Amino acid sequence: MLTVSSSTSAWRLSCTVRQDGAMLLSTKISPRFAPILNIRRCSRPHATCVQDTPVDQVELDLFQHQLNLKSPVDTLRCLLLNDTQPLFRQMHLRSVVKDSYKVDFPINGQMLNHSEFRQHMAVKQGPKFRRRLIREQLLRCQTTQDLMRVLAVAFQRKETTRDLMDMDLCIVRALYRARDITTDQKIFGTISTIVSRFRRENLPLTRYLLAVGIKFAARTRSLPGMKRYLKMHKELGFPIAKTLFRAIIAKCSVGVHGYGEIRNGRWSRRDLLQVLLGFEDTAPEDQHHLGLFLDRTEWTQLYGWLVVLSRCKASDELWKEWLLWQDNPLRLKTGKVASQYGENKLRGDYSFIEMMADAGDTRRAWNMLGDSKIPFKDSRTRLRRTLLRDIQYATVWDDQIPVDLLAQYDFELKKVEDALGVEWISLGDDQGYHKPTDTMKQSLEALSSPFFKSEPDFGYPHDLSAEGMLPSLIT
Structure with a gap:
């Protein structure tokens, strides 16, 4: 079928005029091509494209076969012979086939009826039609049951199964919509089922599906789930970006307020330490814990790592990180002072001290404070109160400490x-x-x-x- 976009090719054909045995170029479009070029410009369908009676499947297959027999050579021949009737016939056949496969989705955003969706998917139509149909149906899913029913229909045939390779983002959006009315445990089970079926059908797993899987594994406090998705990241060679790394730590609900505990409870300290430092039932050479994906030269990842270690009371691991921090390029280079702790060195040292104090090891926190040369009075009130609980380990002394000791006494007495x-x-x-x-x-x-x-x-x-x-x- 000739479209408006083919006007350039028609101009190139019309501008070759034979004069005295030579081919000369002309910028004028021949008037004999005007009816063809104006076909798609009309807002109404052509009179020959109006379909009065419904067409059965046998006639549709016949029309599709006739369209498949057409070639660009036939179109070129019709143009050169100024015979537009075959072109109009071809447009009519295409419009009939297109209208027969047209899917009218509900205007209120609801899904297409499941039986009707299966009938449309069973029709032997091109991959473009199938992908559009699957995408529109996925974007209307509201529950995990709706999502699994759509995927079940797509997995019934090999050609429709291959169309799911480009639907990863649509699947992810459907999962997050379903989260409004269902639990995270059910969402995680749905993701695991989808990933297993993708691997069974040898479909490539994208980083979007794995990212959602590992996030919901952290949300549901699933040790086997975290182990599985971390292993797949390692096997497939997918790096964990800094945003995903921080998101995984955030999904463990280790924030100050702990809002994630309301929905999914808390992690077990033993299980969370396995996720961070190594799994107990895995050999050292086969480990795939979260610490292997840590980039210590990127501050946002390192800070999130320190937070989760302090929440797990892993003071020994924090001390190892402190020793590594002494030679870290982020600490050795100084940045522009934008705030009190704007430099990388001061910001990093103070964060280490604060996390060690939150972990409960105030003795090492005092040692860090002495090594960092940060004045005690420049620390935040919460950190000073934590350090003053074990004043016997103090490595520095200034005029602020007696004042804070008296204020600490009043604060503790008020709590009692x-x-x-x-x-x-x-x-x-x-x-x-x-x-x-x-x-x-x-x-x-x-x-x-x-x-x-x-x-x-x-x-x-x-x-x-x-x-x-x-x-x-x-x-």
Whole structure:
């Protein structure tokens, strides 16, 4: 079929005029090609393209066979002979075939009826039609059941299975839409099923599917899932970019507020350490843990790595990272001072000190503070309070420490008073007494609860070992 885009080729054919045995070029378009060039410009279909009666499948196959027999040589011959009737006939056949395969999707964004979708997929049409049909159906999926039904139809034939190679982003979008009404565990199970079927059909796995799989494995606290997807990343040679690396750590819900715990609970400390440092049932030469994908020359990855190690109370690993940080190119080169800790060296040293203090090893945190030459008074209030709990390990001293010790005493005493439900009534001259408050009963009931904690521990994985249970019993 000749389209408007073929006007250039028609001009090239018309501009060759034979004069005295020579071929000369002319910029004027011959008027005999005007009806052909204006066919697609008309807003209405041509009179010969109007379909009055429905066409059965036998006639459609016959029309498609006739269209397949056409070649560019036939079109060129019709143009040179100024015979437009075969071209109009060809346009009519194409319009009939196109209208017969036209799919009318619901205008309200709903999916096409499943039986109707299967009928359209069973028609022997080109890959362009099938890909468009699958894509439109995937973009309307709202549940995991809808998604799996669409993929089940596509996996029934080899030609439709190959069309799924370009549908990875559509599948990912459908999974995130389904997350609004279902659990992350079910989403993760759906992803694992899709990945298994892709590998069974020898379809290439894209980094988008693997990225979604490893994110939901972290969300659902699945140790086998993390092990599986980390292994596939290593086998396929897919690097974990800095954005994906930080996303994996964030999905472990190790933030200060720990909002991810509301939906999926907490990681086990033992399982999370396996994901970070190495799996117990894997040989050292076959390890594929998250630490192998860490790029220590990229600060965002390194900072996320320090955060998750501190939440796991892995002070020994933090100390190893501190020793490696001394020779890190990021620390050796100084950057433009944009804030108090704008330089890479100061920012990195302070982050290491803060993470070591959060991990509970204040002795090493004091040693880091002394080695970094950062003044104690320049530290944040939260870090100073943590370090002053073990003042016996102090490696530096300045005028701010006595002031902070007194403020620390007031802060800790206020916590005890709130836990007991009493308040201090001052009489002046350092004299006074404690008075029960209106919330004393509720405070004592909360204090007697087995789940009482003097400080919130959001974002920390739970530790069921004997060493991990002992501090919680003391508090």
